[in-house]
Amino acid sequence: MIGSKYTEIARDAWTTVPGRGIRQTVDANGNPIKLTYINNGEVVFVKHFEYDASGNITLILCDTNDD
Numbered sequence: 001m002i003g004s005k006y007t008e009i010a011r012d013a014w015t016t017v018p019g020r021g022i023r024q025t026v027d028a029n030g031n032p033i034k035l036t037y038i039n040n041g042e043v044v045f046v047k048h049f050e051y052d053a054s055g056n057i058t059l060i061l062c063d064t065n066d067d
Helices: 008-012
Strands: 018-026 032-039 043-053 057-063
Touching: none
Parallel strands: none
Antiparallel strands: 018 032, 032 043, 043 057
């Protein structure tokens, strides 16, 4: 963590630290639509995925909203 901000590298290695986990939510086709990053039971940040009609990812949005 640098200045209270998680770096991209830290996000890639998120689950190598005890107490951390990633909850995956998928759509009817099995595509991930949300990855919820958790630290000791609390949501830290969430990645939301949007797809086009062909099933290609068009947007990945990282925020603190778990909706």
